[in-house]
Each structure stands twice: as C-alpha cells, then as structure tokens.
Amino acid sequence: MASSSGTKPSPPVRKMSKTQAMMFDLPPNIGNSQLDSDMVPSSLPNIALILRVANEIENDNPRVAHLCRLHALEEVKKIDPTRRGIRQLKTYLSNKIEEDTFMASFHMFKTRIIVVSVTKKDEIKPQLARTDAREIQLYYQIFYEKYIAEGQDTKQPEEMAKFYRIAMVLYDVLKKTVVPSSEVDYKTNKYAKELESKKEQYDHYNILPLYAAGKKPSIMKLREINAAFQAIRNVENLPMPIAHSTEDIKLSVNDIFDWLLSLYGFQKGNIANQREHLILLLANLDVRKKNLETYFQIDGITIQRLSDDIFLNYELWCGYMHCDSHNRRYPRGYAEQQLQLIYIALYLLIWGEASNIRFMPECICYIFHNMASDVFEILSSKVHPVSDTNQTAAPDQEYYFLETVIKPIYDVLHKAMVIIAWTHFGSVYAVFDEDFLTRLLSIFITSAILNLLEAILDIALTFNAWKSFEFTQILRYLMKLLTGAIWVVILPISYSISMRNPTGVIKYTMFWIMLLVVKLTFSYFVEVDLSFTAGPPIPKKFATIMNRATANKEILNKISE
Numbered sequence: 437m438a439s440s441s442g443t444k445p446s447p448p449v450r451k452m453s454k455t456q457a458m459m460f461d462l463p464p465n466i467g468n469s470q471l472d473s474d475m476v477p478s479s480l481p482n483i484a485l486i487l488r489v490a491n492e493i494e495n496d497n498p499r500v501a502h503l504c505r506l507h508a509l510e511e512v513k514k515i516d517p518t519r520r521g522i523r524q525l526k527t528y529l530s531n532k533i534e535e536d537t538f539m540a541s542f543h544m545f546k547t548r549i550i551v552v553s554v555t556k557k558d559e560i561k562p563q564l565a566r567t568d569a570r571e572i573q574l575y576y577q578i579f580y581e582k583y584i585a586e587g588q589d590t591k592q593p594e595e596m597a598k599f600y601r602i603a604m605v606l607y608d609v610l611k612k613t614v615v616p617s618s619e620v621d622y623k624t625n626k627y628a629k630e631l632e633s634k635k636e637q638y639d640h641y642n643i644l645p646l647y648a649a650g651k652k653p654s655i656m657k658l659r660e661i662n663a664a665f666q667a668i669r670n671v672e673n674l675p676m677p678i679a680h681s682t683e684d685i686k687l688s689v690n691d692i693f694d695w696l697l698s699l700y701g702f703q704k705g706n707i708a709n710q711r712e713h714l715i716l717l718l719a720n721l722d723v724r725k726k727n728l729e730t731y732f733q734i735d736g737i738t739i740q741r742l743s744d745d746i747f748l749n750y751e752l753w754c755g756y757m758h759c760d761s762h763n764r765r766y767p768r769g770y771a772e773q774q775l776q777l778i779y780i781a782l783y784l785l786i787w788g789e790a791s792n793i794r795f796m797p798e799c800i801c802y803i804f805h806n807m808a809s810d811v812f813e814i815l816s817s818k819v820h821p822v823s824d825t826n827q828t829a830a831p832d833q834e835y836y837f838l839e840t841v842i843k844p845i846y847d848v849l850h851k852a853m854v855i856i857a858w859t860h861f862g863s864v865y866a867v868f869d870e871d872f873l874t875r876l877l878s879i880f881i882t883s884a885i886l887n888l889l890e891a892i893l894d895i896a897l898t899f900n901a902w903k904s905f906e907f908t909q910i911l912r913y914l915m916k917l918l919t920g921a922i923w924v925v926i927l928p929i930s931y932s933i934s935m936r937n938p939t940g941v942i943k944y945t946m947f948w949i950m951l952l953v954v955k956l957t958f959s960y961f962v963e964v965d966l967s968f969t970a971g972p973p974i975p976k977k978f979a980t981i982m983n984r985a986t987a988n989k990e991i992l993n994k995i996s997e
Contacts, residue, residue, distance in 0.1 A: 475528045477521040483508050489605040493575075499562050500575045504605065505533055507613040569615045573624045576606045580627045593641070593648035603631055644712050647690065659731045664718035667734045668692050668711065668781070670774050675818045692778050693785070699814070700807070701836025702785050710784040714777070717742060736773050743776045746783055753801040762808035767816040775815070779808060789838055793845055803841060881927045888920030 476484040490504035509529040515522050562571040564578075583591075583599040591599070607628050611617065641648055645656065646665060655661060669691045676689060677698040689695050693711045696702065722738040723731070747763045754761040763779045766772055783804050793799050895913050902910055 475521075475525050477519075477525070479519070480512075480515070480525075483511060483525070485601065486511070486605055486609070489602050492602060497563060497571075497575050499568070500572050500606070502533070503568060503572055503614055504609050505529060507609040509533060510613055569610075569619060572606065572610045572614050573621060576603070576610060577623055577627060579603060579606065580631075584631070590651055592651055593645045593653070596648070600631065600635075603627075607631075642709065642712055644715060646711065646715075658719070659728050660719035660723040660726075661715065663722065663732060663734050664715040667718060667739075667773070668714060668777055670771070670777075671695055672771075672774070673769055675814060692774075692781050696778070696782055696785060699811075700785075701834060701838075702789055703834055703838065706785060706788045710781065710788050713784060714781060734773075739773050739776050739780075743780055746780055749797055750783070750801045750804060753798060754805070759805070762805055762812060765808075765812045767812060770815060778811065782807060782811060790842060791846065793842060793849070796849075799845065878931065881924075881931060884920065884923040884927045888917070888924050891916040891920045 476487065486504055486508040490501040490508070493504075494501045509526070512522065512526050512529060517523055517526070562568065564574040565571045579599075580603055584596070584603060587596055587599065607624075610624070611620065636647055643655070644661065644665075645653060671689055671692060671694075674689075674692075674695055677695075689698060691711070693707050697704070697707050718734055718738060721742060722734050743763065747761070750763065751761050763776075763783075766775045786803050786807065787794055787800060790800055790803075891913070895917060898905075898913070
C-alpha cells in the first residue's frame with residue numbers, strides 16, 4: 437500500500453533468517469534502527485552494541501557513525517569466518533559502508549541521481565575537523581561535556597547509563613581503529629580515565645541506585661533508606677586495603693561491603709545484591725513507629741535485633757560445637773554498631789555466594805566462624821601482613837572467595853553425593869556399611885567376567901592368523917583365557933565365603949585384598965607385555981583385525997576399572 441505522505445519507501449534490504457543467526461536483544465534505549473542489530477549473531481553482543489551506537493549518533497555526526505561501522509567491520513574480520521552468520525554479517529557491513537561512501541564516477545542522464553550521490557558523500561565528510569582522528573576526538577569531548585558532565589544532576593540513571601555506553605564505544609573506536617595511542621590528546625585521555633573511575637556509577641542496579649550517576653529517583657529521598665545507607669557507609673578507622681599491583685594507589689572503599697570485597701574477593705554482583713538487601717532490611721525494621729520528620733539515623737536497637745535474628749542459628753551451632761561465637765567479639769577503637777553491621781554483611785555475603793552449600797547451614801556457620809575470627813584479627817592488629825603499615829593486602833581477583841573457599845568444599849561434597857546416590861542409605865557413612873561393601877565387592881566378579889570375554893574376543897578375532905604366529909604369541913592368548921577362566925571361578929567362591937561371616941571388618945579386609953590381587957594379577961598377565969611374547973610383526977592382512985581387538989581390550993579395561 438502506498439504511503440499517504442507521498443514519500444517513497446526505502447528499498448528493501450535482505451536480512452538473515454532466524455535459522456541463520458539468533459539475534460541479540462540490546463536495551464531499547466540505545467539506537468533507533470533495528471536493522472543493524474538484526475544482522476548480528478547473539479554470540480557477538482559487542483558488535484551489536486557498536487552498530488547500535490552508530491545508529492544513535494547517525495543524525496548528530498554521520499562521519500563518526502561511519503567510523504563506528506568501520507570499526508565493527510574490522511572486529512568482524514578478526515573472527516573465524518566459518519562461524520555461524522559471520523560471512524553474512526561481513527557482507528552486510530561492507531555493503532553498508534560502501535553505500536555510505538558511494539559517489540557516482542560516471543555521467544548519467546538523470547541529474548537528480550548524481551545530486552543525490554554527491555549529497556550522500558557530503559553528509560559523511562568530517563564536520564568538526566579535517567581528519568578523522570581529530571573529528572572523532574572532538575566529538576568524543578563534546579559528547580562527554582554535553583551529556584555526561586552536564587547530566588550528572590539532571591538526567592535519570594538509565595539515561596546516564598546509556599550515555600556511558602556510547603562514550604565507552606566511541607573511545608574504543610578511536611583507540612583501536614582511528615587514532616594511534618600516541619596521538620590521543622590529553623583531554624580525551626582525561627575524560628576516558630574519569631569515565632573508567634566512575635564505571636560502577638553507570639552499572640545496572642536492582643532497586644536502589646545507590647552510587648548511580650544522574651538525578652536520584654524518589655526512593656532515594658526516603659529518610660529510612662538514606663539513614664540505612666549512611667549506616668553501612670561508616671568505614672571510619674577501618675584498615676584500608678591496597679592493591680598488590682599498584683601499592684601506592686588505594687582501592688575505592690565506599691562502605692563496609694567494599695571493605696569486605698577488598699579483603700576476601702567476593703563477586704561484585706553479590707556485593708551489590710547484599711548491599712541492597714541489608715539496606716532494605718534495616719530501613720524496614722527501623723521505620724516502624726518512627727516520626728519521619730525527626731528521623732535521621734538507624735537506631736542501635738534495630739541493628740541488635742537484626743543481628744540476633746541472623747545469627748540465631750550460628751549461635752546454636754556454636755553451643756553444639758562447644759565454642760565461643762565470634763559475632764559478639766568487638767575489638768577496641770570501633771563503634772559497636774559498625775562492627776555488628778560488618779559481621780552481618782559478612783554473613784550475607786557468604787550466604788549469597790555459597791551456591792548449593794547454603795543448603796548445609798552447618799557448613800555456612802563453619803565458614804563464617806573462621807572468617808569472623810579473621811576479621812577480628814585484622815581489626816585488632818591494623819597491621820599489614822608483611823610490612824608494619826596500617827593496611828592489609830587485598831586479593832587480586834574478584835572470584836577469590838569462590839575459588840579458594842566455596843569450590844574446594846563443593847568438590848568434596850560432589851564426590852560424597854556420588855556415593856550417596858549409589859546407595860539407598862542417604863549417608864556418606866554408607867561406605868562402611870556391610871550392605872554397601874557387599875554390593876561393592878561384586879564389582880570384581882564383573883571385572884573378571886569382562887576380562888574373560890576380552891580374552892575370548894581376542895582369540896576369536898585373531899584365530900585365522902594363528903598360522904603365522906609364533907608359539908609364544910599363541911601361548912599368550914591361551915594364558916589370558918586360562919587366567920580369566922580361573923578368576924571367574926575363584927572370585928565368586930571367595931565372595932560367597934566372605935559373605936557367610938557377618939563381621940563387617942572381614943568384609944572390609946576382603947574388599948582390599950581382592951582389589952589388590954585382581955589388580956596385580958591382571959596387570960601381569962594382561963596389561964604387561966611378557967618377555968616371551970615378543971615375535972615377528974603381524975601380517976598386513978590381519979592388521980585391521982588386531983587393531984579392533986586392541987581397541988576392544990582398551991574399552992573393556994576402562995569398563996572393568
């Protein structure tokens with residue numbers, strides 16, 4: 437149907453089908469055109485973001501948008517072209533860039549087409565400078581000053597996050613594609629460092645934009661939220677950690693959660709979640725029956741009530757283990773409410789990162805008990821582990837706690853769960869149960885039967901070739917068959933005799949004796965190539981048969997083990 441406005445619709449552009457590439461869904465507030473992102477496979481979100489930014493700034497500065505597409509094309513060229521959708525994306529970007537830079541070089545009868553081509557060429561010429569390097573740097577500086585610097589107190593956090601992503605893409609484009617590192621001017625580098633230092637202010641948040649840049653929403657104007665926020669921001673007198681790589685630069689510590697992050701390397705997502713969690717708990721508990729007009733800080737009784745509720749199970753565990761609880765140990769020189777909030781935050785962070793281990797409350801209590809003791813020692817000494825400075829060393833990576841505490845425990849539990857799943861008793865102690873050993877001893881009978889079948893299979897597959905074999909080779913096959921048959925008889929008899937005695941110790945001893953005997957015997961007769969089995973090479977016409985026999989032997993050995 438023709439448009440009523442009289443404008444001629446743009447020619448259709450061929451897109452990839454959904455079977456060729458899964459599309460990446462970016463936030464709707466970046467970019468107005470969906471065409472470029474429709475061509476990007478879901479495995480390349482960074483490329484999709486660059487193209488969305490190009491569409492966003494297209495009307496403001498077509499030349500910089502063109503440079504962004506060039507950068508996207510260069511990044512796509514580095515990717516393996518055999519990957520799904522890469523060739524189609526590369527073709528599309530090449531055509532798009534060629535369309536932007538197209539200019540007729542021959543005479544045509546319709547002058548209107550030539551004029552349109554020249555206009556298109558003029559549109560993507562630099563507007564702020566003569567060179568692309570200077571053009572994109574000036575545009576980056578203007579964009580930072582207009583949208584980021586001036587929007588700190590007037591724009592919403594969502595808008596500031598969008599501007600931040602655009603600025604980061606622009607800086608990435610000018611650094612990697614347009615401007616050599618040595619030619620980036622001082623002002624551009626300064627703005628880029630300021631953006632990097634405030635990166636967390638532009639991250640996504642769940643409910644509370646605590647450190648988000650831009651105009652604060654209504655929820656941040658509530659007195660109880662501000663009071664709880666100020667309570668967790670009390671880091672007075674805490675020993676500030678330093679990074680290992682740059683010891684002269686202190687890490688950013690805005691609240692007690694950042695302090696614990698610097699000590700133990702929790703995940704930043706976990707930090708953000710538990711920070712909001714604790715603030716909302718404090719605000720909801722403390723705001724009850726309060727006069728909001730005179731409400732400025734969290735009551736100490738509220739913090740004590742919250743501490744009692746959270747550590748109720750931990751204190752019961754300490755009583756059961758006959759040890760002193762560490763959540764009430766307060767070193768000198770610190771406010772009691774500050775220390776209570778530190779212990780609460782530590783417990784919440786451990787719980788938030790414990791994964792399936794959180795379903796074992798005793799294990800969570802054990803981890804907290806030891807880490808709370810470590811926190812007490814750090815707060816008491818205020819001494820660097822190596823030097824005598826009033827600082828503590830920070831872990832180097834974000835996943836330090838997950839990799840050094842949670843993962844080793846989980847690995848042990850995973851092995852225990854395999855044993856539990858194999859038995860119907862539902863306990864790790866089933867390893868020492870008589871019924872469990874009875875079932876486990878039957879494995880050796882199965883192994884002996886498999887080895888006998890292997891020997892029979894070897895003889896069957898190589899029987900036609902025995903005419904060309906040496907006597908020692910034939911003897912080896914017969915010894916394997918005889919040995920396997922003997923063990924098929926001996927092991928069931930031994931198993932039956934051991935089961936007549938109800939004593940679990942004898943069964944447990946028989947288990948290890950049978951394991952040792954079977955292993956040594958079959959290693960000698962089957963796995964080890966005996967000295968008298970050396971012979972001439974196998975004829976070529978039987979090579980395939982022997983290879984099959986060897987492969988079958990390896991498979992059966994793995995099954996028997």
